[in-house]
Amino acid sequence: MMALEVIQSQAFIEVWSAIRNAGRDALDCVPVMTITDFSCVDERDRPVPRDAIDSSVAFSCPRCAHPMLATLGTDQHGGTPERPARCRKCRFECWIEVDRLTPQTIRLFARSIS
Numbered sequence: 001m002m003a004l005e006v007i008q009s010q011a012f013i014e015v016w017s018a019i020r021n022a023g024r025d026a027l028d029c030v031p032v033m034t035i036t037d038f039s040c041v042d043e044r045d046r047p048v049p050r051d052a053i054d055s056s057v058a059f060s061c062p063r064c065a066h067p068m069l070a071t072l073g074t075d076q077h078g079g080t081p082e083r084p085a086r087c088r089k090c091r092f093e094c095w096i097e098v099d100r101l102t103p104q105t106i107r108l109f110a111r112s113i114s
């Protein structure tokens with residue numbers, strides 16, 4: 001099971017690299033990595049209750065428990081530190097990344113803005 005997951009990750013990276021090498025015109029057809037049913041942990045490896053489907057994950061704000069949603073990808077809401085999901089109640093900022101060291105796991109990063 002673990003070997004298959006590693007192979008799938010490697011295949012995704014190869015497809016992504018091929019598309020990037022093909023130039024910007026090919027970016028419209030970039031495959032979206034699915035994170036359906038992936039686990040989620042925070043920066044301290046604590047499990048985060050979540051609902052992960054397609055390339056998005058719903059979770060509770062780490063600060064106030066308000067519902068939040070983040071989507072994988074550099075141009076997506078909650079996909080990078082530059083484009084974080086922002087809690088609509090307390091404005092806490094979060095983003096997700098695939099954990100390359102742990103199969104089928106998303107890591108949730110969070111920061112406070114003053």
Ligand SMILES: [Zn+2]
Nearest residue numbers: 061064087090
């Ligand atoms: Zn909040």
